Amino acid sequence: MTDNQLIFRSFASGSSGNCYFLGTSKWGILIDAGISARTIQRDLREMGLDYGNIMGVLVTHDHADHIRAVGTLGERVHLPIYSTRDIHNGIDRNYGVREKLRTSQRYFEKGVEWELNGMRINTFGVSHDSTECVGYVIDFMGQRILIVTDCGQPNATMEMYLSTANHVIIEANHDEQMLLNGPYPTYLKERILSPKGHQSNIICGQLLAKNWHTDMRNVFLCHLSHENNDPDLALNTIKDILLEEGIMPGEDVFVTPLDRTKASPIYILNDQIIKQK
Numbered sequence: 089m090t091d092n093q094l095i096f097r098s099f100a101s102g103s104s105g106n107c108y109f110l111g112t113s114k115w116g117i118l119i120d121a122g123i124s125a126r127t128i129q130r131d132l133r134e135m136g137l138d139y140g141n142i143m144g145v146l147v148t149h150d151h152a153d154h155i156r157a158v159g160t161l162g163e164r165v166h167l168p169i170y171s172t173r174d175i176h177n178g179i180d181r182n183y184g185v186r187e188k189l190r191t192s193q194r195y196f197e198k199g200v201e202w203e204l205n206g207m208r209i210n211t212f213g214v215s216h217d218s219t220e221c222v223g224y225v226i227d228f229m230g231q232r233i234l235i236v237t238d239c240g241q242p243n244a245t246m247e248m249y250l251s252t253a254n255h256v257i258i259e260a261n262h263d264e265q266m267l268l269n270g271p272y273p274t275y276l277k278e279r280i281l282s283p284k285g286h287q288s289n290i291i292c293g294q295l296l297a298k299n300w301h302t303d304m305r306n307v308f309l310c311h312l313s314h315e316n317n318d319p320d321l322a323l324n325t326i327k328d329i330l331l332e333e334g335i336m337p338g339e340d341v342f343v344t345p346l347d348r349t350k351a352s353p354i355y356i357l358n359d360q361i362i363k364q365k
Contacts, residue, residue: 094229094357098253099131101310102348106154106237107269108310109135109259110226111143117204118145118167119224119235121157125165128157130176131351139165143205144194147171148237149218150178152185159187170194170204171222172211178219198222200262212249215241217284225249230331231357234258241283242295250299255357260326260345261286270316286311289322293329296332296343300335303363308352309345319345338363 091114099107109116113136118210121128145167148154158179162169169192171179176193179185196202198220201210208227212350215339216238223236223246231304234253236246250256267277267288280286296307309322322345329336337343342362346352357360 092229095233095310096233096257096355096357097131097135097312097320098257098308098346098352099128100349100351101237101346102312102314103153104349105156106311107157108235110194110228110233111141111196115136115141115143115205117143117207118161118270120148120154120237121145121161122151122153122155123157125157125160128161130171134351135354139167142167144168144170146209147175148214148224148235149216149221150175151218151238152182154184154237155179155182159185161187162189162192163187166192168194170196172196172198172220174220175222180216183217185357209293212245213243214239214246215243215284216286217279217282223249225253230359231255234359240285241352242287242291247295247299250295251301252303253307254303254359256296256304256307257310257346258290258292259287259308259311260292260317260322261311262288262313263318263321263325264288264290266318267313267316268320272315280316286313289317289325290329292322293326296341297333297335300330300333300341304341305359306342306355306357307344308355309343312345312348314348319347329354 108119210225211222
């Protein structure tokens, strides 16, 4: 791993907490901070980094599993916390954030491109039952990365970016039959299945198959449900859908589920497809 390589690592991905690193071996950004600041620091140090190497935290929305540590990171560690004004207002109202943001808020407008340390960043609206929810599109080192962590219903803008992204972090939250036959109360099942809920394995696979292109290299499945999904089930469901469209997982695109609670390997993102182990 060299200084001029783009790397990605998931620190956690699920309803218990979400946090992702994108950058180089010398610096980077965090997308969401829904796990403890101590755990984030531990995972950074495993990479030879610390908070001093982080340029900021990009927040997708104001649910607790995405913002649990933003108060600590913003006000005690003094990292800039980037999001829309509506999401920041939602963070301020969230009782799960014990340390309120007072000096660390940084605002951007949805759909307006901006730059952070050479990364070109754009955002688009995502259908989810938070104050506001955004997906991120990041262009850096000749690569385009798309991040959609929670999505009840895909939209045209999301698909447009999916059809141009080289590397995709996308929600595959649940298997519909596991959800419908599982222990969740009816209101919660309805919420998850609603247009403002979460994306199923099948919808994720169909989106990938519809918008796959020859420059799409790697897909990371995020926010898998512990109760209503299984990593092998999610992966096999999506692989089967891709195969039906003549897209060969492992040859045409690398696809892997991210662990809910453990840090992933460090992935180098470039023009190559990551080889399946």
